[in-house]
Amino acid sequence: MKPHHTAAVGVAIGVATLAGLFSPTASAAVGPASVPHTVTAPSHQRGGHSRPIPTVLTAHQGTLNLTNGGNLENLWAHLEDTLGNPVEGQKIYFVDDGGRVLGTARTNSDGDAVLHGAALNVGPNLLQQLTGGYTAQFRGGDGYTRSSDHAAITIGTDAALR
Incomplete structure (x- = not known):
């Protein structure tokens, strides 16, 4: 909407x-x-000509949960227009610094998109993936401009996440 x-x-x-x-x-x-x-x-x-509505995407710190099989957790982003209105129903891409899509989620009525349990890319780029954080991307559409933001990934355990 x-x-x-x-x-x-x-x-x-x-x-x-x-x-x-x-x-x-x-x-x-x-x-x-x-x-x-x-x-x-x-x-x-x-x-009489519509132009896309500018957006602001804010990414929040994610966590690598070592006791949960090495999943990335709590990757979330907030999408709003430049007037501060949440933007609902838009697809947000969560991407590591190597350009690999970790997963996607749609924004809810509050403009929040949350990705739970993204699998790690175990391989030669693992260190880059962990130290480089992640980028949340809104690729535009439905009359809105694209926007993105970068956030860190911290290391934790189930006990530390409670």
Whole structure:
């Protein structure tokens, strides 16, 4: 669901005014005041052409759980638009520093995507994977711009994670 903003159009004494020209809401008054109208339009619309809504993705520290078979846990990211509204239903990619996709998750109504139990890539790049952290990526779409953020991976055990 794309966020949108409403512009209220009221009718008053024959003089049109436009408040908040560059804000998400605007009011105009024309004609008799007894006939209010509401018009809904997508945000970031200029001249009849929509442009993608900018997003901000924030990645949070993940954990390598040594007592759980070496799984990466608690990889999560928060996606919102630049007005601070959570963006729901978008696919977030969790990628190690070697470019390997660890997994994906969709954002919930709060804008949070959580990846539980991503398997380690045991091999020659394991040290790079652990010390380099991970990147959460939103690749854009549904009228939103792409965004990404990087976070660390710490080492822990089940007892330390409680």
